[in-house]
Amino acid sequence: MAIPLTQNSIEDSVVTMRRLIEARLSDVVPSGQTWPARLHEAQRHALLSPGKRFRPLLCVFIAQGGGAETGALLDAAISTGCVAEMVHAASLILDDLPCMDDAELRRNQPTTHIAFDESTAILSATALLNRAFGVLSRLDAVTPEARVEMIDLLSYAVGSKGLIAGQMADLANTDQSASIAEIERLNTLKTGALFDFSVESAAILSGMHASQRAALKDFSYHLGLAFQLLDDVKDSVMSDDEAEKSVGRDIGKATILAVAGSEASKAKLNDYLASAKAALKRAELSNLDTLTAILDHQFAFLRA
Template sequence: MTATANQTAQPEYMITDIRARVNTRLTDLSIGSDFAPRLNAAIAHSLLAPGKRFRPLLCILLTAEFDGDIDAAMDAGCAAEMVHTASLILDDLPCMDDADLRRGIATTHLQFDESTAILAAVALLNRAYGVIARTDQISAQSRVKLTELLSRAVGSHGLIAGQVADLENINTAADAAHVEQVNALKTGALFDYSILAAANICDLDEDQTNHCQEFSSQIGLAFQLLDDLKDQLMTEVQAGKTIDRDIGKATLLALDGHVGAKTRLRGYLRSADEALTALGVAQNSLIRATIAAQFKMPDTG
């Protein structure tokens, strides 16, 4: 990869190009055993479905800002995408959100069956750790750190804890601080991994890493709130997924209303941008263009 984060010519084209490279790498990394063609098909169905690859992009572009190893960032970002996809497969199951549509196509358990979907999710989780283990562009110590970061993001301090809290979310009187904590777990944790993986690959110092953590926290909260807004304001075709799964739950949208939620979203994005500035990221950087594209609300009519 030759693109750097400070290049400003045709940013949309450059983002599309990097996303295409992520998709190619995901394809290369996800090829499984010939003995399990149905499992391979389920993995490809979910992992290679059209997506914005926001987490890998953040990892790659932040690494590029500090002249880190882009190949290492690519694989670290692909590991995040594998975990993210696994979490979507599980989240869509009948015992969870019971969704029919994801990324504009049938959910994995409907396209195949529940047992294949579960096994595809487990295979993706397992493969993510294998990808990190084979990232030989960085030191063994860095690979151990990335493994630790991913383990925390996935486990009882991250996605799994957040999913449990979300399933138990029946207290519509919960305050905003509680909802933010749930959002930080179920969504923010994997952003933490993606951003801190870049910090580790670039060997950033403690102060820089703290700015990365603040950026990650704010962008994760913003991402979840945007998702909640889309769930309420968009059709299934516009959103590309099953909607109205948060009715009856305590969400920031339910607490703040549409106007208040959009104000809160702008606050998260402002704080994330301030963290990037403190980190020394240029105003015309590609990472900022990527964030702007990700958080542009489509016309909902």
């Protein structure tokens, strides 16, 4: 019989896993003293800046809930979660550039192009993306077939039908007459693609069956929509200090908040989150309590 988890034991397990993730992130990129030092300092500036590590935590705990509880497969899940964080960091570097959102603050520190320069920022983002594929290719505990599937997933998540497509669409996102469905499609590309990679890779690592993978795909879809809408709401009501990043970058863009208004947006956000939790429950993972606690912590702003 499974021992019921207490809130303290859940928090302890999350804190412990976050420490393992932080240590792995520090290991997967060269030290700041490695030549060319400025490039590697910039990579570490972006990658190791204080963050919630939401994507890696999701990847690891979903893999655990599917059966990759200990040993080499759990270690592979940690590395895979770090791959998601590397791609996320690279995307933030590019998103903050003057030719994109022109932001000066990210995670309560200067953005990479401000702390270094634009050329170094672009090269460090490119280096992080390339290194991410290298980490996946060296997951020795994972079958070659699974590695190829995960590498393909990542290429899709990052590529012209994923993150990059989302960023292109976001740069042209000024049509205030856009429908909610059109905005959701953009948000799915911009934010959901990397959640898809994190969640689907965890399912691959733990050998989940088709019905579990289908439920997790639904979970990832609604989570991406909820996460982006939460970010839009925060952008409209928080200061730079509260958000720990430059805010006000969505002014003039067609967001759900701009189109539907504050109250309707918060209701939709709660609907997205409820749908995500319902899908997660259908996946029948062994650690639903832990994953629910991680979600609740990430969306605590809704209860403020």
